[in-house]
Every structure is written in C-alpha cells, then in structure tokens.
Amino acid sequence: MDGEVLTQPVFRSLGWTWWTKRPSYALVFLRETSSVFIAVQVVLVLVLLHKAGQPAADYQAYLDFLWNPGMVVFHVVSIAFALLHTYTWFNLLPQTIAIRVMGRRIPGLLLVAPQFGAWAVVTGLIIAWVWWVGAG
Amino acid sequence: MSTAIETTIKFEVFRYQPDWDEPTYQLYDVPYREDWVVLDALNYIKDTVDGTLTYRWSCRMGVCGSCGAMVNGYPKLTCAAFLSEYMPGPIRVEPLVNFNVERDLVTSIEGFMEKLESVQPWIIREDGATDDLKSEYLQTPDQHAAYQQFSMCINCLLCYAACPVSSHSDEFIGPAALALAQRYNLDTRDEGVEQRRDVILKDEGIWECSFVGECSAVCPKHVDPAGAIQQAKMTGAIDYYRRLLMPWTVKS
Ligand code: SF4
Ligand code: FES
Numbered sequence: 001m002d003g004e005v006l007t008q009p010v011f012r013s014l015g016w017t018w019w020t021k022r023p024s025y026a027l028v029f030l031r032e033t034s035s036v037f038i039a040v041q042v043v044l045v046l047v048l049l050h051k052a053g054q055p056a057a058d059y060q061a062y063l064d065f066l067w068n069p070g071m072v073v074f075h076v077v078s079i080a081f082a083l084l085h086t087y088t089w090f091n092l093l094p095q096t097i098a099i100r101v102m103g104r105r106i107p108g109l110l111l112v113a114p115q116f117g118a119w120a121v122v123t124g125l126i127i128a129w130v131w132w133v134g135a136g
Numbered sequence: 137m138s139t140a141i142e143t144t145i146k147f148e149v150f151r152y153q154p155d156w157d158e159p160t161y162q163l164y165d166v167p168y169r170e171d172w173v174v175l176d177a178l179n180y181i182k183d184t185v186d187g188t189l190t191y192r193w194s195c196r197m198g199v200c201g202s203c204g205a206m207v208n209g210y211p212k213l214t215c216a217a218f219l220s221e222y223m224p225g226p227i228r229v230e231p232l233v234n235f236n237v238e239r240d241l242v243t244s245i246e247g248f249m250e251k252l253e254s255v256q257p258w259i260i261r262e263d264g265a266t267d268d269l270k271s272e273y274l275q276t277p278d279q280h281a282a283y284q285q286f287s288m289c290i291n292c293l294l295c296y297a298a299c300p301v302s303s304h305s306d307e308f309i310g311p312a313a314l315a316l317a318q319r320y321n322l323d324t325r326d327e328g329v330e331q332r333r334d335v336i337l338k339d340e341g342i343w344e345c346s347f348v349g350e351c352s353a354v355c356p357k358h359v360d361p362a363g364a365i366q367q368a369k370m371t372g373a374i375d376y377y378r379r380l381l382m383p384w385t386v387k388s
Contacts, residue, residue, distance in 0.1 A: 009236030009244055010152060010159055014303040021209070025300065028348045092347065095363035096370060103278035 034081035201290030260328025295351035311361030
C-alpha cells in the first residue's frame with residue numbers, strides 16, 4: 001500500500017455566482033456594490049467644487065450634465081444604495097463592538113439607535129443649511 | 137390490521153467514490169417519521185437499502201460536530217435537521233461545500249486542522265506554567281462571560297461551508313479558527329496574544345473577512361464567528377494606532 005493514492009478528492013465550492021445563491025448573500029453583495037456608486041458620487045461632488053471656481057458657463061454646463069436624465073437615474077440609484085449601505089452597516093455595529101456593563105453585553109439597540117439619531121440630526125442640519133443658503 | 141399507506145420522502149444523496157470520474161446523485165425513498173432527522177434517514181438508507189453510503193456522525197445530539205452536510209443547499213447538522221421541516225420533500229443531501237470530498241458525504245478536514253493549530257487555540261502562559269498541571273488560575277464569572285460564547289464551537293465547519301471567502305481562498309484561516317483565536321485572546325488566563333498576533337493579522341487572517349455574516353447565521357452553537365472576527369479587527373486597528381502613535385506603551 002506504500003505511497004498508493006487512496007483518495008482522489010473532488011472540490012466543490014460556492015463558485016463565483018455565490019451571491020445569487022441566497023437572499024442574504026445577495027444583500028451583502030448589494031451592500032458592497034453600493035461603495036462603487038458612493039465613490040463615483042464623491043468624485044462628482046469634488047468635480048462640482050472644482051467647477052464652482054471656474055467661469056460661470058463651465059459651472060452651468062456641469063450642472064446641466066448632472067441634471068441630464070441618465071444622471072438623474074444614476075443619482076436615484078446612488079441614494080438607494082447609500083440608504084441600503086447606511087442601514088445595513090449601522091445594524092452591524094453591535095456585532096463589531098462588545099461593550100460589557102456589569103458582566104453583561106449591552107443591548108444592540110443602545111449601539112444602533114444613537115447612530116440613526118446622529119444620522120437624522122446631521123441630515124436635518126444639512127437640509128436646514130441648504131434651505132438657509134437657498135433662501136438667503 | 138392497519139392498512140395505512142406509509143408516507144415516504146424522497147432523498148437525493150450526493151455519491152462519490154475516489155475511483156469515480158464524476159460524482160452523482162442517488163435517489164432513495166425513506167419512510168417519513170415526524171421525529172426523524174436527516175441523519176436518521178441516512179442511517180435508514182445505510183442499514184436497509186445501501187450499505188455503501190458513507191458519512192460521519194457520532195453523538196446524534198449536536199455535540200460532536202461531525203455530521204454536517206448541505207441539506208437542500210444549506211449547511212446543517214444532519215442530526216438537528218428534522219424531516220418535518222422539509223416535507224413533502226425532496227431532500228437533497230450533499231457534502232459541505234468548500235472542502236474536498238473524499239467519499240460520498242465525507243469531506244477532508246486536514247486544511248482546517250492546520251489552520252486551527254496555527255492560531256494556537258490553547259492557554260499560553262509566558263512562564264510556560266501550564267505544563268505542570270498544578271497551577272491554578274482564577275477567573276471571575278464576568279471574565280469568563282467575556283469569551284464564553286466563542287468557546288462553544290464544536291468544529292462542525294458549517295461556517296466554512298457558508299463562507300464565500302473560504303470558497304475562493306484556500307489560505308483564509310476562516311470563521312471557526314479565528315473565533316477560537318479570539319476566544320483565547322479574551323481569556324484572562326491566557327498570555328498568548330503576541331504569539332497569535334502575526335497569524336491573525338496576516339492577509340489571510342481577519343482582514344480577508346468581508347463580513348458577509350453567513351457563518352454566524354448557520355452556526356448551530358450561536359458562536360457568532362463573524363462578530364468575533366470584527367471584534368478582533370477593532371482590537372487590531374486600535375493596536376496598530378497604539379504602536380504607531382504611542383510606541384512606548386508596547387511591550388517589546
Ligand atoms: S463556529 Fe459554529 S459553525 Fe463554525 S465550526 Fe464552530 S460551531 Fe460549527
Ligand atoms: S452527530 Fe454529533 S453533532 Fe450531529
């Protein structure tokens with residue numbers, strides 16, 4: 001028997017289409033994909049800031065580009081992805097941080113709720129600021 | 137005399153022998169019993185229909201961790217998967233994915249054993265004092281509670297079969313072994329954090345995990361390996377900045 005190969009194993013994996021195999025996988029895939037959209041939005045905003053310092057016609061041309069129907073669809077998809085990413089990511093925090101008080105882990109809600117609270121406050125402030133700038 | 141027609145449930149069982157070119161699925165009819173689990177059905181097949189069917193099991197009560205298989209595509213302990221959950225069937229039973237299959241439902245776990253050993257899942261003392269078996273190290277209930285969840289692992293490997301990262305990387309240390317590393321790192325009796333550091337922080341360690349989280353969803357012992365890995369990432373990141381910004385606080 002010396003040296004004889006007794007087994008010739010076959011390998012079975014989830015494969016590259018793993019994310020289509022379960023709703024929970026698909027959700028994670030969408031969560032991670034959202035980063036691409038968010039990254040592109042960051043670039044668009046940076047370009048916008050740059051254009052703000054350029055001649056008015058340039059700035060206006062860029063605004064028109066941002067408002068073309070294809071880009072509007074892109075913005076809507078981006079905001080949906082941003083909401084999905086934020087929502088799922090905030091909910092994962094209790095798994096990431098184990099805070100113990102008197103020997104017990106504090107309930108996840110105590111970690112999740114302040115994030116949503118802070119999100120609401122920051123969003124409110126930005127809307128108020130935009131409104132104030134627009135009105136002034 | 138009772139003439140009730142017996143309810144049966146169809147099983148599609150993955151079959152593979154080392155000298156075959158291709159795996160195949162074999163069909164079996166198994167009598168349905170409300171209190172039967174998939175493992176009972178496999179035992180029924182082996183005892184009465186086909187003695188060549190090969191699979192692992194031992195305790196039949198979710199303790200030994202040896203009976204894991206894909207049941208209708210999900211990693212399950214076959215001794216904890218009731219037929220009633222799958223009625224009217226069919227039930228497809230396959231070996232855990234992300235492992236080499238040696239025969240039928242039996243996978244090779246050598247790779248996992250090496251990874252497990254690499255994280256040194258035992259109490260390490262700087263003074264080497266665990267060898268004498270006489271020392272006593274006290275621990276409060278709170279200190280015990282800090283790692284208790286991560287110590288419940290039965291090495292069933294369902295988490296590896298649920299992990300897409302393990303699917304694409306042979307080298308990834310993976311959920312259970314990293315959770316056990318965290319278990320010992322959190323143990324107040326242990327002094328081995330430094331010794332485990334390189335293995336846990338290397339590319340194939342915690343940072344390869346993309347927090348899919350399915351390992352924790354399938355774990356029959358609620359170990360939450362995904363949580364253990366994220367917590368280790370948090371500690372790793374804090375440690376990195378401490379070394380960078382306050383090197384004098386780091387023991388050499
Ligand atoms: S962490 Fe859970 S699923 Fe993974 S091997 Fe341990 S008990 Fe099994
Ligand atoms: S037979 Fe032991 S865990 Fe299932």
